[in-house]
Amino acid sequence: DAGVIQSPRHEVTEMGQEVTLRCKPISGHNSLFWYRQTMMRGLELLIYFNNNVPIDDSGMPEDRFSAKMPNASFSTLKIQPSEPRDSAVYFCASSGGAYNEQFFGPGTRLTVL
């Protein structure tokens, strides 16, 4: 199994630009999670999908952030417009192991100048 796949691995953009992060979960996993990690705030859950339906988006910081899951094998997290404070590592995870544990993708390191 290829594991959770994320792209791009690194993204550098300028303030005001639109950023789209992509995720392919592990095949057969029904739940998908988007996290943001910074030194100051640690690992924060942004949004959680179950069977492609958004269940909890209370962690999405503001309207500039949106996420979609059009099918079981693909999800996007979009930031528009981006701001320097959005700079972080964004992880996608899917769950479905023996303990329903979450498997994380390699992350996207986003830098907004």
Next chain:
Amino acid sequence: GQNIDQPTEMTATEGAIVQINCTYQTSGFNGLFWYQQHAGEAPTFLSYNVLDGLEEKGRFSSFLSRSKGYSYLLLKELQMKDSASYLCAVGNNAGNMLTFGGGTRLMVKP
């Protein structure tokens, strides 16, 4: 809501034993997870406890006391490669969501 506390940093010596504690207060509980995260990498699953007691897996063991809202991760025979952050996470009753603690950065010295 969820509140999870763990020490920010710990240092230990190669070959020794180290215990990383985690305390939590939650509105619901559906298991406690430990993850390891090396610098610049993604978190990887280490252990899961849902009942009280000790779960052993090789050099790593994890303990849970639900009545005390307390868990620890025990690492034996420390190796340099064990230098990493260790994240405690609590599952809530609403599906598969996890709330993560801030992580404990463990430095193993020769």
